[in-house]
Amino acid sequence: MTKVTRAQSTSPPDGGWGWMIVAGCFLVTICTRAVTRCISIFFVEFQTYFTQDYAQTAWIHSIVDCVTMLCGLGFALCYSPAIAMVGKYFSRRKALAYGIAMSGSGIGTFILAPVVQLLIEQFSWRGALLILGGFVLNLCVCGALMRPITLKEDHTIPEQNHVCRTQKQDLKRVSPCSRLTKEWVQTCLCCCLQQEYSFLLMSDFVVLAISVLFMAYGCSPLFVYLVPYALSVGVSHQQAAFLMSTLGVIDIIGNITFGWLTDRRFLKNYQYVCYLFAVGLDGLCYLCLPVLRSLPLLVPFSCTFGYFDGAYVTLIPVVTAEIVGTTSLSSALGVVYFLHAVPYLVSPPIAGWLVDTTGSYTAAFLLCGFSMIFSSVLLGFARLIKKTKKTQPRFLAKESDPKLQLWTNGSVAYSVASELDQKDGESVAMAVPGYNPT
Known part of the structure; x- marks a missing residue:
């Protein structure tokens, strides 16, 4: 087997092989997030075939998203590492790089939505899923593009790790079953955990984590119920698939343009605020959705929601890196996406239960909208308190x-x-x- 060479760099190159990392992450988001979104098109087929209500059928999509974010299984082994690698290779152009990489979700949705509908009509839902499975095998190609890189901050290793390495050299001559060996294993495990997950004790990260829970609860149900809702107001199957395509292509524009804009000098220091703005506006779009009951009204909704969905998805890694730094970015992103799991698991079935109980989508959409707005307000309020605390000592000093x-x-x-x-x-x-x- 050939030995993997690790690229050496004192700082993120902001280019070079980094663009291949972006291309790999772009394809990863197509094969993971876009394919997951297209399960919304299968929703009506599943409901008809299995003769189940909304709440029961929604578990299919919920479990897919939950397992992706919760375990080290399937899509999770590709999605989080690919996103973290982009953050390793880019600093000055980080938002733009993430915008291009994450736009794969929108491009994939735009292309796959009508294709999946056509596959269902031609080969039934079973054949369509089989073909999608073959397409997802391209994730193997993406993994081949991920070249490791060592940054300057990665060389800053705590003294505890040095102690662990010294002890390891001494323990090579000791029996693996001895008490000293067991103590060394416990010590090194504690050292590694303390280094990798020290950000869990940061107040800013705790607030971000709580906010992510509410944001994730709100964003998931739309991709499950947009097509069924459109069908319920008289839109045809092809037109409903067109709405998903529209949402996907505008998602692309949101990924790239918002990433480019927030990399500009006049917005570089306000990326956190831009993230709050995008999440809050998606919540407002949810509140308006129950009164939109025709295709001419649902198309502008898909455009608006898709744009700001792409915008805040691009900024999640950027905001996380701003809080924890690039050294712990991979672990922090793993925790952030892990926190998506529980809301992704419960929100579509809860929304389906509300639809079954009330006979309308209104309550489900309003709950999602208020959840996203609360997520935005919570982060904004926390940032305001932090700035106030910083201002008071300066004022007292004066x-x-x-x-x-x-x-x-x-x-x-x-x-x-x-x-x-x-x-x-x-x-x-x-x-x-x-x-x-x-």
Whole structure:
């Protein structure tokens, strides 16, 4: 077997092989997220074939998304590592790189939605799933593109790791069943966990994690129920598939343009705010959906929701990297996507239960909308509190400095400040050997 060469770099190259990493991540998102979204098109087929209600049928999509985010199985082994690799190769162009990479979800949805509908009509839902399975095998190609890279910050290893390595050399001559060996294993395990997951104790990350739970609850049901909802208001099957395609292609535009915009100098420091803005607007779109009951009204909805969905999906890794840094980005993203699992599992069945109970989609869509709005408000409120706490010490420092105290009489303020400066100068001069005040 050939030995894998690890690329060496002191800082993210922002290009070079990084664009191949972006291409690999782009194909990964097509094969994972886009294929998962297309299960919405299978929803009516599953419901008809198995003669089940909305809540029962929704478990199919929920389990797919949940297992992807929760375990190290299937799509999860491809999705999170590919996203983390983009963050390793890009710094200055990170938002743009993520925008291109994550646009695969939208492009895949745009292409696959009508194709899947055609496959179902030609080969039934069983044949369509079989063909999609063959397409997903392209993930093997994506894995071949992922070349490891060592960054400058990766060389900053805590002393605990050095102790572990020293102990490991000593333990090579000791029996693997000895007490010393067991203690070394426990110590190294604690060291690794402390280093990899220290961000879990950061207050900013905890708030982000809570916010992600509500955001994930809101975003998932639309991709399950958009097609059934469109069919319920009189839209044809082909037109419903067209809505998914529209959502997908606008998702692409949101991925790329929002990533490019937030990399510009005037928005570079406001990427966090842009993320809140995008999540909140998707929540508002949800609130408007129950009154949109025709194709001419659902198309603008698909455009708006798709754009801001692509926008905030692009910024999730960027916001996470801003909080935890690039060294822990892979682990942090794993936790963030892990937190998607439970909402993805329960939100479509809950929405389906509301549809079955009320006979309408209104309650389900309103609950999703308010959940996403709360996610945005929570992060915004936390950032506001943090800025307030930073401002108070500066204000108190200014208050305690006599040179910065202001009086209503400008001449008095000037003379007092001059006198204080003169005294400070004299005190410094007196400390100099040979100082003579005369």
